[in-house]
Structure formats: structure tokens, C-alpha cells
Amino acid sequence: MNIVLFGSPGAGKGTQSALLVERLSMIQISTGDLFRAAIKNKTELGIEAQKFMDKGELVPDGIVIGMVDEVLAKLGKKFFILDGFPRTVAQAQALGKILAQRDMEIGKAVFLEVPKEELLDRLTGRRVCKSCGAVYHVRTKPPKSLGVCDFCGSEVIQRNDDKEDVIATRLKAYEENTFPLRAFYKSEKKYVEVDGNQEAEVVFSAVKNYLK
Numbered sequence: 001m002n003i004v005l006f007g008s009p010g011a012g013k014g015t016q017s018a019l020l021v022e023r024l025s026m027i028q029i030s031t032g033d034l035f036r037a038a039i040k041n042k043t044e045l046g047i048e049a050q051k052f053m054d055k056g057e058l059v060p061d062g063i064v065i066g067m068v069d070e071v072l073a074k075l076g077k078k079f080f081i082l083d084g085f086p087r088t089v090a091q092a093q094a095l096g097k098i099l100a101q102r103d104m105e106i107g108k109a110v111f112l113e114v115p116k117e118e119l120l121d122r123l124t125g126r127r128v129c130k131s132c133g134a135v136y137h138v139r140t141k142p143p144k145s146l147g148v149c150d151f152c153g154s155e156v157i158q159r160n161d162d163k164e165d166v167i168a169t170r171l172k173a174y175e176e177n178t179f180p181l182r183a184f185y186k187s188e189k190k191y192v193e194v195d196g197n198q199e200a201e202v203v204f205s206a207v208k209n210y211l212k
């Protein structure tokens with residue numbers, strides 16, 4: 001089934017998506033990753049999105065929805081995970097319409113719940129590989145050699161929007177815009193909740209159980 005994976009920044013959406021891709025051959029559609037790739041390639045979309053991302057604000061609905069629409073149009077038959085989209089109720093409504101037009105649907109919207117203290121630790125300690133996107137944490141999962149990616153040898157850096165002042169804005173955007181999605185998916189009878197404050201493997205088992 002196709003799923004939406006949602007929760008606060010730092011809740012583990014990227015980690016769980018990677019496991020779902022690796023073990024269940026699903027396709028990950030991460031709007032954050034798509035924007036970061038667009039920024040790297042200096043496309044018009046990237047230049048526009050960066051203005052919002054650098055401040056920790058949400059990219060306007062119209063831009064995000066258009067981008068996801070294009071990606072979904074090119075999808076084959078594999079099941080997909082929407083990681084970081086929708087982030088507003090307007091995006092969720094638009095997604096429903098886009099999918100219905102293509103005879104597709106979301107089976108479950110999986111909410112990853114993590115306490116704020118833990119989120120702050122994960123976000124401020126997060127480091128990523130500039131090139132392949134591998135994710136590290138300064139304390140819990142440092143690269144073997146300081147500042148160097150274990151997988152591709154590129155530089156490991158802190159994302160601009162993982163700096164402390166920007167994190168506050170991102171968490172506020174989450175609370176105001178994304179948290180209300182819970183009620184939306186409850187009303188659609190698609191909502192399920194997973195305790196995201198556990199080892200990644202334990203979280204993965206719980207997520208997987210909902211996909212049956």
C-alpha cells in the first residue's frame with residue numbers, strides 16, 4: 001500500500017523511509033530531498049525553495065504540490081512512501097485529488113511520535129553527507145573518521161536548517177501546520193500512530209505491521 005509518513009522534523013521519517021525502500025522495495029518521495037537536490041542543481045525551483053528553507057519556513061503549498069504532482073505522474077507500479085509531504089491540510093486535500101485522478105490512494109498515514117526534548121537532541125546533533133545524504137549524529141552515530149562519510153568519503157556537514165535558531169522556526173511550523181494533519185487523516189480513517197522514540201529497528205517493525 002502507499003503511505004504517508006509524517007511527524008516533526010527529526011522524528012525519523014528519513015530513517016524509516018530508507019528501511020522501507022531497502023527491505024520492502026518501496027519508493028521514497030521526500031519533498032525535503034527533492035528541494036535539496038533542486039538547490040544543489042541551482043534550478044528555478046531550488047532557488048525559490050531555498051528562500052523558505054533557509055529560514056525554516058514551509059515552502060508555499062502551490063510550489064510543493066506542483067512538484068509532487070510531477071513526481072507522481074512518473075511513478076510506476078511500486079508502492080510509495082510520502083516522506084515530509086503533506087505538511088499542511090491543504091497539501092493533504094490536494095494530494096487526495098491528485099491521487100484520485102490517477103486511480104491511486106493512500107492506505108495509511110503513519111504518524112511518528114517523538115517527545116520534544118529528544119527531537120531537539122536529534123536535530124542539533126544531526127550531520128549529513130554533502131554528497132550521498134547519509135545521516136549521522138555527533139554523539140549516537142558519528143562517522144568512523146571525523147567529518148568524512150563512511151560510505152562515499154565526502155564531507156559530513158550540518159544542514160543549514162539544523163542550526164539552532166532555524167530549528168525553532170521549523171518546530172513552530174510543524175506545530176501550527178503539520179500537527180493538525182492528525183485530525184485530517186483520522187477523519188479519513190487512515191491515521192495510525194507509532195512511538196518513534198525507540199530504536200530504528202523497533203520503530204520499523206511497528207510501521208511494517210501497519211502495512212499488512
Ligand code: AMP
Nearest residue numbers: 031032052053057058059064084085087
Ligand atoms: P525535511 O527534509 O523534510 O525536513 O524538509 C526540509 C525543508 O524543506 C522544510 O523545513 C521546508 O522548508 C521544506 N519542505 C519539505 N517538504 C515540505 C512540504 N511538504 N511543504 C512545505 N515545505 C516543505
